[in-house]
Amino acid sequence: MGHSAASVAELDFALVGHQENWRAAADVLAVLRGPERTPLPDDEIRDILPWIPPRAVCHVEIASTTGTKARGCYIDSFIAPDRLEDAYMRDNIARVREAAAYAIKDGAKIVSLGGFSSILIEGNFNQLPERHGTVFTTGNTLTVSFIVQGIRKMCALQDVDLRRSSLLIVGATGDLGSGCARCLAPGVRRILLHARNPERLRKLAAELAADGAEVEIATDLRHFSAAAGVVICAASLASSSLLLGRIAPHAIICDAGYPKNLSPGAALPGARVFFGGLGQVTAGLHFTPDFHGILNRHPFPDVVHGCLLEGMALALERRFEPFSQGRGFITPERVQEIEALAARHGIYLAPLYNADGPVEEVLDCHAAAMM
Amino acid sequence: MQPVTDLNCPTQYTSLSPTALIWQDVLAQAMTGELMAAMNYTSLSEICDDPAEVADALEHAAGERGHAAAFAAEGRKIGVDVPNNVNAKHWKRLREAFLRCISERDFIACLIVQEIMLESFAVASYARVGKVAPGSLGKVFAAIAAEEEEHIDHAMEILRNERASDPQRFDDKLYRLHLEVMTTLAEMLARDCRTGHCEVCHGSCVKPALPDVSLSAAELRGASLHQYLKTLDKLGLPGEVTLTWVTQLPV
Numbered sequence: 204m205g206h207s208a209a210s211v212a213e214l215d216f217a218l219v220g221h222q223e224n225w226r227a228a229a230d231v232l233a234v235l236r237g238p239e240r241t242p243l244p245d246d247e248i249r250d251i252l253p254w255i256p257p258r259a260v261c262h263v264e265i266a267s268t269t270g271t272k273a274r275g276c277y278i279d280s281f282i283a284p285d286r287l288e289d290a291y292m293r294d295n296i297a298r299v300r301e302a303a304a305y306a307i308k309d310g311a312k313i314v315s316l317g318g319f320s321s322i323l324i325e326g327n328f329n330q331l332p333e334r335h336g337t338v339f340t341t342g343n344t345l346t347v348s349f350i351v352q353g354i355r356k357m358c359a360l361q362d363v364d365l366r367r368s369s370l371l372i373v374g375a376t377g378d379l380g381s382g383c384a385r386c387l388a389p390g391v392r393r394i395l396l397h398a399r400n401p402e403r404l405r406k407l408a409a410e411l412a413a414d415g416a417e418v419e420i421a422t423d424l425r426h427f428s429a430a431a432g433v434v435i436c437a438a439s440l441a442s443s444s445l446l447l448g449r450i451a452p453h454a455i456i457c458d459a460g461y462p463k464n465l466s467p468g469a470a471l472p473g474a475r476v477f478f479g480g481l482g483q484v485t486a487g488l489h490f491t492p493d494f495h496g497i498l499n500r501h502p503f504p505d506v507v508h509g510c511l512l513e514g515m516a517l518a519l520e521r522r523f524e525p526f527s528q529g530r531g532f533i534t535p536e537r538v539q540e541i542e543a544l545a546a547r548h549g550i551y552l553a554p555l556y557n558a559d560g561p562v563e564e565v566l567d568c569h570a571a572a573m574m
Numbered sequence: 575m576q577p578v579t580d581l582n583c584p585t586q587y588t589s590l591s592p593t594a595l596i597w598q599d600v601l602a603q604a605m606t607g608e609l610m611a612a613m614n615y616t617s618l619s620e621i622c623d624d625p626a627e628v629a630d631a632l633e634h635a636a637g638e639r640g641h642a643a644a645f646a647a648e649g650r651k652i653g654v655d656v657p658n659n660v661n662a663k664h665w666k667r668l669r670e671a672f673l674r675c676i677s678e679r680d681f682i683a684c685l686i687v688q689e690i691m692l693e694s695f696a697v698a699s700y701a702r703v704g705k706v707a708p709g710s711l712g713k714v715f716a717a718i719a720a721e722e723e724e725h726i727d728h729a730m731e732i733l734r735n736e737r738a739s740d741p742q743r744f745d746d747k748l749y750r751l752h753l754e755v756m757t758t759l760a761e762m763l764a765r766d767c768r769t770g771h772c773e774v775c776h777g778s779c780v781k782p783a784l785p786d787v788s789l790s791a792a793e794l795r796g797a798s799l800h801q802y803l804k805t806l807d808k809l810g811l812p813g814e815v816t817l818t819w820v821t822q823l824p825v
Contacts, residue, residue, distance in 0.1 A: 232821050235817060235818050235821040235822070236821045236822055237822060240822060243821075243825055244825070247765070247825045250765070250792035250795070250796060251792075251795075251796060251799070253796065254796030254797060254799060254800040255799075255800070255803070255817065255820075256800060256803055256804060256807070256813075258803075258807075258813030258814060258816075258817050259812070259813055259814040259817075260814060260817065261814065262814075276814070305813065
């Protein structure tokens with residue numbers, strides 16, 4: 204019968220996620236449908252997907268450079284890509300709850316809430332179902348680590364001195380944005396914080412200023428006094444109004460959103476964009492059925508979002524604890540701790556890339572051409 | 575094709591609402607399903623050994639006939655006769671699948687087909703229709719959806735116990751029946767009837783007209799498959815496996 208329906212094994216971890224766009228959703232369904240069947244037409248997929256209840260899509264096994272392994276599953280909440288907006292918030296929370304309940308039922312010891320799922324639960328941990336021996340992490344601390352590492356690496360590659368740069372963080376009061384701000388504020392000339400909630404902005408600005416940072420805040424990007432040379436986009440939703448009008452020519456931009464904050468057609472002449480928050484597993488990552496390149500759609504092997512990798516890294520370490528919870532509690536110390544933990548198991552910052560492909564190779568070519 | 579039972583009083587109305595003929599086809603499909611369920615329960619009673627089970631099956635059969643009569647009555651209220659055709663191609667295949675379980679005297683297989691598969695579709699579809707149909711028509715669909723859901727609860731206990739005794743054997747049986755029955759149900763609820771007329775709708779296929787009454791074939795199919803997956807979850811089947819089963823159904 205294709206798959207054995209009867210066996211259920213204990214899980215070290217579960218990863219809860221959703222697909223970023225319809226193409227990705229179609230590819231997931233195509234794998235499940237099997238190569239011998241005609242792929243579902245796009246309009247059928249749009250009809251069907253919103254009705255699929257959250258459930259496991261595949262088993263995942265990750266190996267550590269220490270020789271240990273952890274077993275888990277990927278649970279898709281099947282939030283439709285075009286419903287990742289406020290109007291569907293109630294339905295989406297219900298779906299994340301259902302996915303969480305699924306992970307608990309399957310006996311996962313730790314659950315990473317990826318992408319939109321993590322954002323929904325950041326401030327609402329009391330909305331999770333009753334959990335017996337299952338802990339939840341947003342995974343945001345490791346994501347912040349990879350964003351910060353990515354910014355430093357890109358600046359080094361581009362010969363940009365971060366200490367002389369103005370850093371703009373879009374979505375600054377979110378968990379990712381505030382974590383990045385705390386990590387990077389001491390090492391930049393000025394930090395520009397953008398978000399929708401002025402009260403939260405003021406609070407974060409006061410905290411950073413107390414530590415000696417030069418801070419500006421604005422709810423409208425056009426109101427900053429200076430153009431930013433380095434930008435982190437960490438907003439919870441893509442926004443057509445995110446025009447980034449106050450960025451310097453040749454600014455370095457890290458798009459760390461999931462879904463991506465910047466639309467592929469965003470007019471950013473001269474900007475050097477890369478996708479942030481991604482890590483790479485170096486000791487082995489296996490999906491059953493084989494979802495390689497489907498669930499992790501990146502131009503490099505075994506690249507996964509930091510939020511999901513955090514749960515896997517903690518599972519490899521046998522530290523089943525809610526490492527990242529709530530919003531606004533990510534500190535540089537916690538970032539260093541999870542970074543070191545991940546590195547112990549061979550999980551590092553992924554090679555940088557953007558919508559056009561790998562970034563580092565291009566930069567290497569440019570550098571070689573100039574020599 | 576002759577209806578298996580004539581539950582309709584001939585009616586003559588001079589004017590119909592613009593949507594009456596759409597509801598007529600919706601009612602016809604529902605009524606055919608109810609009459610087939612009544613036939614299935616009657617057949618089931620013939621293979622039950624326990625007198626209590628026999629009585630239970632016959633009671634269910636009577637209940638399903640009552641639902642069919644209620645749908646016929648709703649048709650009359652809006653000025654249409656509600657036809658039925660349990661020999662229509664899809665319904666006939668479903669009936670034949672059930673009768674194979676009967677011929678094998680497989681009580682559990684009968685419950686799986688009727689309660690897990692057919693009733694999942696009935697409950698989900700009726701509930702959706704109940705939300706949008708006007709007046710008493712909507713109330714009747716919603717009330718029958720609730721009653722059918724109780725049927726499922728009753729059967730679930732038996733099926734859960736059966737699965738507990740030998741999960742692999744149970745799941746293999748369910749998968750075999752899924753391929754046979756759910757394939758037919760998926761074809762019935764495909765966006766359009768690509769294999770020709772369903773032999774229940776009074777004229778052309780009703781599916782393209784469903785948006786006129788705030789329904790769609792896609793919505794009915796989606797809700798039905800959702801209900802089916804949730805029912806299989808309650809039985810304890812792994813969700814990743816049942817998801818694969820459902821994604822492999824025809825569209």
